[in-house]
Amino acid sequence: xxxxxxKPQSRAxxxxxxxxxxxxxxxxxxxxxxxxxxxxxxxADVGVRPGALYNHFPTKQDILKDLMLSHMTDLLRAWDAAVxxxxxxxxxxxxxxxxxxxxxxADEVFISYMELRNLEPENFAVIEAERRRYEAILxxxxxxxxxxxxxxxxxxxxxxxxxxxxxTGIPTWYREGGHLSEQQIEDLYLNMVRxxxxxxxxxxxxxxx
Amino acid sequence: xxxxxxKPQSRAxxxxxxxxxxxxxxxxxxxxxxxxxxxxxxxADVGVRPGALYNHFPTKQDILKDLMLSHMTDLLRAWDAAVxxxxxxxxxxxxxxxxxxxxxxADEVFISYMELRNLEPENFAVIEAERRRYEAILxxxxxxxxxxxxxxxxxxxxxxxxxxxxxTGIPTWYREGGHLSEQQIEDLYLNMVRxxxxxxxxxxxxxxx
DNA sequence: CTTGTAAATGAATGAACGTTCATTTATGAA
DNA sequence: TTCATAAATGAACGTTCATTCATTTACAAG
Numbered sequence: 001x002x003x004x005x006x007k008p009q010s011r012a013x014x015x016x017x018x019x020x021x022x023x024x025x026x027x028x029x030x031x032x033x034x035x036x037x038x039x040x041x042x043x044a045d046v047g048v049r050p051g052a053l054y055n056h057f058p059t060k061q062d063i064l065k066d067l068m069l070s071h072m073t074d075l076l077r078a079w080d081a082a083v084x085x086x087x088x089x090x091x092x093x094x095x096x097x098x099x100x101x102x103x104x105x106a107d108e109v110f111i112s113y114m115e116l117r118n119l120e121p122e123n124f125a126v127i128e129a130e131r132r133r134y135e136a137i138l139x140x141x142x143x144x145x146x147x148x149x150x151x152x153x154x155x156x157x158x159x160x161x162x163x164x165x166x167x168t169g170i171p172t173w174y175r176e177g178g179h180l181s182e183q184q185i186e187d188l189y190l191n192m193v194r195x196x197x198x199x200x201x202x203x204x205x206x207x208x209x
Numbered sequence: 210x211x212x213x214x215x216k217p218q219s220r221a222x223x224x225x226x227x228x229x230x231x232x233x234x235x236x237x238x239x240x241x242x243x244x245x246x247x248x249x250x251x252x253a254d255v256g257v258r259p260g261a262l263y264n265h266f267p268t269k270q271d272i273l274k275d276l277m278l279s280h281m282t283d284l285l286r287a288w289d290a291a292v293x294x295x296x297x298x299x300x301x302x303x304x305x306x307x308x309x310x311x312x313x314x315a316d317e318v319f320i321s322y323m324e325l326r327n328l329e330p331e332n333f334a335v336i337e338a339e340r341r342r343y344e345a346i347l348x349x350x351x352x353x354x355x356x357x358x359x360x361x362x363x364x365x366x367x368x369x370x371x372x373x374x375x376x377t378g379i380p381t382w383y384r385e386g387g388h389l390s391e392q393q394i395e396d397l398y399l400n401m402v403r404x405x406x407x408x409x410x411x412x413x414x415x416x417x418x
Numbered sequence: 419c420t421t422g423t424a425a426a427t428g429a430a431t432g433a434a435c436g437t438t439c440a441t442t443t444a445t446g447a448a
Numbered sequence: 449t450t451c452a453t454a455a456a457t458g459a460a461c462g463t464t465c466a467t468t469c470a471t472t473t474a475c476a477a478g
Binding site: 269 | 476
């Protein structure tokens with residue numbers, strides 16, 4: 001059979017180095033922004049000469065694309081896992097999942113929202129499609145809940161964006177050891193979201209201590 | 210009297226050029242990001258040689274600081290004007306004001322949220338202080354409304370951030386000529402915000418067609 | 419008209435950029 | 449142990465970067 005002859009076969013050490021490149025680039029991109037980070041800096045973090053990076057990624061742009069795409073893939077896969085393991089209210093499930101996932105992946109989230117404009121057009125299209133898939137999950141929950149009268153949502157797409165913007169803002173200010181635990185933040189935001197989409201009244205609910 | 214001898218006196222043409230530098234930098238920074246924009250590009254937009262920019266701004270960083278600081282100053286001054294002209298519900302006033310201001314200044318908003326990390330520490334501190342002043346306005350509204358029982362807000366600071374994140378997300382997707390008018394978006398978001406902070410029920414309200 | 423100086427030029431600075439490549443080193447399979 | 453080749457090196461490529469500066473141009477005040 002015709003093997004792809006352009007890509008060299010990787011050894012264990014190569015995969016390890018590639019992984020460290022991703023990790024270093026993630027930190028640097030999140031901290032200073034893609035355009036402000038040099039391949040030399042990434043190489044120094046990894047402990048390798050700049051030229052060696054090109055054994056693992058064809059260009060700097062490919063590192064960014066790799067980071068952003070795998071983040072979106074992880075996000076969608078993690079949602080599938082979270083939803084299949086639960087049978088609670090889908091809206092609660094989504095809100096808690098979103099907050100947890102985005103709090104424990106602050107760097108990836110930051111990059112995925114800030115570096116969209118540094119993606120070349122074809123890469124941008126790929127990432128944007130994944131983002132729409134994720135938004136569609138919440139839109140679907142809102143539409144279903146609206147249809148059977150549990151929610152009152154005038155425009156499910158707009159409400160989706162409003163809720164996601166609200167939730168995604170959390171990692172920009174949340175710090176561990178602050179005066180609110182992650183659990184409290186989840187409860188607080190869930191309560192706000194529920195009230196925001198409620199038809200009329202909501203009985204303030206709290207299930208977890 | 211001892212005049213500041215370091216800063217040359219400006220002529221009309223100089224002020225005009227400086228203004229065009231700001232305008233060009235605003236567009237470029239918003240489109241590609243501060244780090245990805247060169248002084249040469251800005252100079253070309255203005256129709257001047259790169260060296261001439263330094264007659265108006267000491268460094269590239271100073272252009273960014275100028276843009277971000279004057280944006281925050283405009284924002285706070287515009288709020289003062291908006292609130293003194295109104296006597297409606299302060300929360301409604303804030304929500305409508307925030308949406309309007311941020312929709313008509315999409316580029317400035319984009320820069321002010323995306324380029325914080327490209328500010329040198331002392332400049333960052335200045336901008337951040339202005340941002341906190343603005344957030345305090347909404348926090349105050351929520352606290353007052355909470356105190357007299359009109360709202361039920363568990364943590365006014367967190368709720369402030371949630372609401373502002375929600376509203377500030379609008380310019381990232383809103384386009385003129387979409388299926389929702391700016392007026393409709395205001396009503397929609399105001400309704401969500403009111404319900405989110407309401408003690409219990411809210412009678413779905415609509416004043417404008 | 420003269421003159422001080424703001425404004426712009428044009429050329430140059432050294433530094434940093436992403437990327438390439440011939441060469442060396444290291445490693446797993448035979 | 450041999451050998452193919454993955455991985456890393458070290459040096460260089462041409463380009464672009466922000467900034468500087470001596471000089472020229474333009475304009476408003478005297």
